[in-house]
Structure formats: structure tokens, C-alpha cells
Amino acid sequence: MEIKKVFNNNVVLTENDRQQEMVVMGKGLAFQKKVGEPVDVEKVEKKFILEDQGLSEKLADLLVDTPEEYLELSHRILDYAKSQLSYKLDDYLYVALTDHLHFAVSRQKEGIELKNPLVWEIRKYYKDEFRVALNALDIIEEETGVRFPEDEAGLIALHLVNSQLTGDNMDAAIQVTKMVDSILSIVKYHFHMKLDENSINYERFLTHLRFFAMRFVRKEIERESQTDEFLFEQVKKKYKQAYLCSEKIAKYVAKTYNWDISSDEKIYLTLHIHRVTHRQEWTNK
Incomplete structure (x- = not known):
């Protein structure tokens, strides 16, 4: 595997043997590395495939000021969501959810709690997504130590719903x-x-x-x-x-x-x- 793009010291874009774009993560994975150099597979801790070929630029922009821990967190949540929902999730969720989680956790730590006036409707109309989002709250607490109220589950559920708006x-x-x-x-x-x-x-x-x-x-x-x-x-x-x-x-x-x-x-x-x-x-x- 060769490095196609360096996101930061710990995250790079590469390709697997099927020529599919793949994000790989690991501590110091890209330190002093350049495009075209081989990926140190022994340092790879996490990886996921991107089917949307145009997504890497947006991920690169996002990771300029967003810790990669939030990309890992969204990846874990979306892996769970994919196992629970009957429809395909858009790869752009990796960007949207990562950005949302970073903003939400930062806001919560500053003591700013925003109410979600639609949580009742979301729970009613999007039951599967809301159930997945409630589980996501447990994952977020486990990874960050921050416990969100159900209002936040409603916002996460809407991100999942957004993947099927084109229908x-x-x-x-x-x-x-x-x-x-x-x-x-x-x-x-x-x-x-x-x-x-x-x-x-x-x-x-x-x-x-x-x-x-x-x-x-x-x-x-x-x-x-x-x-x-x-x-x-x-x-x-x-x-x-x-x-x-x-x-x-x-x-x-x-x-x-x-x-x-x-x-x-x-x-x-x-x-x-x-x-x-x-x-x-x-x-x-």
C-alpha cells in the first residue's frame, strides 16, 4: 500500500489491492512521510474503505482542526448503524457525523446544552434510527466520558435519515x-x-x-x-x-x-x- 494523501501524522489515504480508496489510522503512521511512500502496515490500527472517490478532500479539510479520535468514534457508530439498518448509508456520513460529534462534545464540555424540539417527532417517525442513536450515546460516553441527553440522539438519528433523503x-x-x-x-x-x-x-x-x-x-x-x-x-x-x-x-x-x-x-x-x-x-x- 502506498500513501495517496496525508491527512495528519496519524491518518493517511491509500488503496487496497482492489483499487478502493481506504483511510488507515495509527499512531505516528504518517510522521515525516510523503505521498508515494509505502504505508507501515505494522502501525495500522484501524482502516475503512471509501466507496465515494471524492470524499477524501472533504475528510482532509475536516481533519485540519478536528482530532482524528472523532473520526474513529464516528466509524464505530456507523459500523454499528450499518449492522442495524436495512438501507445503505452514504459515505459522506463519515464527514458529517465526525464534524457533528466534535462540535457537540466541545459544546457539551463548555456547558452549552441545546434542546432538540424535534426529539418527539424523530422518536416517532424514525424509530430504527433513533434506537441506533441511543446506542451511539453509550458509545460516545465510553469513548469521551461525555453523557448526552436524548436530544442528542435525535440529532444523530437525523444524520442517519439524511442518507436516504434521495429516495x-x-x-x-x-x-x-x-x-x-x-x-x-x-x-x-x-x-x-x-x-x-x-x-x-x-x-x-x-x-x-x-x-x-x-x-x-x-x-x-x-x-x-x-x-x-x-x-x-x-x-x-x-x-x-x-x-x-x-x-x-x-x-x-x-x-x-x-x-x-x-x-x-x-x-x-x-x-x-x-x-x-x-x-x-x-x-x-
Whole structure:
């Protein structure tokens, strides 16, 4: 096996004897190594095959500031999910779930707990995925020492559900696409900014918007929930421009789709908008 790409000192991209791209991991595996050099098989601790040939670039971007331990964690969770679910999971989940877990664990350690207003609906509509996600909470606690509430299981379940969104009918796909595209346009015009469509932050925001739009298309309108007013006011105050943008989105959705989104959803939108715009501004300086 030869090194095709070095992600960091412990993770590289290579190929197996079937010419399938494969991520291999091991302590010091890539230390002072270059592309084209052989992989030290004695140092390989974990490996998994990527069927999506274009995924390696996104993994490389992600692992710039995400510890590979979270890639290992997502790999373990997805291995379990594959054994429990009847459908094929998209390889992109390795990127999406790794990024999500890193953000979630970091947030939890800082004492920031976000409520998931859809957990009841997720438990009801996606029973298999939610069951798998509950088991994932045990895996996360075992690996990181962090115990999440069931709200987090709902978010993990949605990542699994996202792997099968392409199975919906064409009308639904078109409606989702239009809503997502319009919301992205609102963000771009509000901040007078062209978003970096190749960034992890953009992919994260796009995933959230797809979930958001699919809930409307599938008529999975959230129940009334008790919003954490203190958290809402803190987010509103700390991220003023992102919140103003979320208000514009709420007005657009109410006018176009007759859908009044909740304060909880505004919190999520505000946080995602801040990340996708603030980090890009910081990077471009």
C-alpha cells in the first residue's frame, strides 16, 4: 500500500489491492512521510474503505482542526448503524457525523446544552434510527466520558435519515431544493458575502437546511415546546447579525409557506449562520 494523501501524522489515504480508496489510522503512521511512500502496515490500527472517490478532500479539510479520535468514534457508530439498518448509508456520513460529534462534545464540555424540539417527532417517525442513536450515546460516553441527553440522539438519528433523503419523490426534492436555495440567498444578501461552498461550515449549514426543509415537505411540524428563554436571549444578544438574518428567514418562510418557525429553530439557525459567516470572515482576513 502506498500513501495517496496525508491527512495528519496519524491518518493517511491509500488503496487496497482492489483499487478502493481506504483511510488507515495509527499512531505516528504518517510522521515525516510523503505521498508515494509505502504505508507501515505494522502501525495500522484501524482502516475503512471509501466507496465515494471524492470524499477524501472533504475528510482532509475536516481533519485540519478536528482530532482524528472523532473520526474513529464516528466509524464505530456507523459500523454499528450499518449492522442495524436495512438501507445503505452514504459515505459522506463519515464527514458529517465526525464534524457533528466534535462540535457537540466541545459544546457539551463548555456547558452549552441545546434542546432538540424535534426529539418527539424523530422518536416517532424514525424509530430504527433513533434506537441506533441511543446506542451511539453509550458509545460516545465510553469513548469521551461525555453523557448526552436524548436530544442528542435525535440529532444523530437525523444524520442517519439524511442518507436516504434521495429516495423521496421528485416533487419533494424540488421543493426542498427551492427552499434551501432561497434561504442561502437570504444569508448571502444579508451579509453581502459569497459563501465558500467547499467548506465544512457550509456543508454543516446545508445539512441543517435540508433537515429544516424536509420537515416542512413531510409535514413533520414540530409540537409546541418550552423554549429556553435565557439561552434564546443570550444567542440573540451575542450573535446580533446572525439573529437578524434568522428573522428574515422566518419572515420568508411564513410568507411563502405559511409556516411559523419556533424560537428553538431560530436559535439553531442563528448558530449555524454565525459559524458559516463568521469563520469565513476570519479565514479571509
